[in-house]
Amino acid sequence: MVLKYIYGPIKSRRLGLSLGLSLSPGKICNLNCIYCQWGRTVESVCVRKEYADPDEIITELKSWIRENPKTAKGLKFVTLSGLGEPTLNTQIGNLISRVRGLTDCSIAVITNSTLLGDPCVRKALLEADLVVPSLDAVDEKIFRRIDRPHRGIKLDEIISGLIAFSKEFRGKLWLEIMLVSGVNDGIGHINKLKEVIRRVNPDKIQLNSPVRKTAEENVLPVPRAKLEKIKKILGDKAEII
Ligand code: SF4
Numbered sequence: 001m002v003l004k005y006i007y008g009p010i011k012s013r014r015l016g017l018s019l020g021l022s023l024s025p026g027k028i029c030n031l032n033c034i035y036c037q038w039g040r041t042v043e044s045v046c047v048r049k050e051y052a053d054p055d056e057i058i059t060e061l062k063s064w065i066r067e068n069p070k071t072a073k074g075l076k077f078v079t080l081s082g083l084g085e086p087t088l089n090t091q092i093g094n095l096i097s098r099v100r101g102l103t104d105c106s107i108a109v110i111t112n113s114t115l116l117g118d119p120c121v122r123k124a125l126l127e128a129d130l131v132v133p134s135l136d137a138v139d140e141k142i143f144r145r146i147d148r149p150h151r152g153i154k155l156d157e158i159i160s161g162l163i164a165f166s167k168e169f170r171g172k173l174w175l176e177i178m179l180v181s182g183v184n185d186g187i188g189h190i191n192k193l194k195e196v197i198r199r200v201n202p203d204k205i206q207l208n209s210p211v212r213k214t215a216e217e218n219v220l221p222v223p224r225a226k227l228e229k230i231k232k233i234l235g236d237k238a239e240i241i
Helices: 054-067 069-074 092-100 119-125 140-147 155-168 187-200 224-234
Strands: 006-012 016-022 077-081 106-111 130-133 172-178 204-208 238-240
Touching: 006 054, 016 054, 016 069, 054 069, 054 092, 077 092, 092 106, 092 119, 119 155, 130 155, 155 172, 155 187, 172 187, 187 224, 204 224, 224 238
Parallel strands: 016 077, 077 106, 106 130, 130 172, 172 204, 204 238
Antiparallel strands: 006 016
């Protein structure tokens, strides 16, 4: 069977064995991050809609489980992320419930946080077990440089949405920060990030730096010693992944 929405399973240190589920057949995103592993966002979109038929996604997942019973049993997570931003798909809440009915494993959502200012998006994610939102910058200039957002996206709405979601959500919240050398890793910026993170109060802070092929050239990872320094500034919840 040709898989359109499923990728993996992938074994990672942070999630264990995880099956990825993309909520769009191609890259649909409202950011155009310089470090994106899927290449540049050809057309940045900010409208939420049904970018993929949920029945088609569920049918594919059912077949995969039927054809891979042993692996399916060993899964720790089904992770909704994939090519682009999963919360752009208006069916995400419905899909979380339907995936829940098909498997005993936990459900994770990886999101770029841009739509968390929308109460409908926050409500749709409440049934997940783990949400991994990203926040690369708290400074408008740095945000525009690293994440190159759709013009309709406002950084202050992302931050207030993240804070609101952390108060409403009962599952685990792991905040991810992608650090790019010379872009968002300045100590002054890290201190500003720390203040916002204090208000979000995630369960974990995961520090990442690009290792795969990136959308733009010369997107450099932050050296290990600097990552360690940043981890120390951000405190006990921070880890380098
Ligand atoms: S949010 Fe994710 S998918 Fe979208 S451009 Fe950034 S890294 Fe790529």
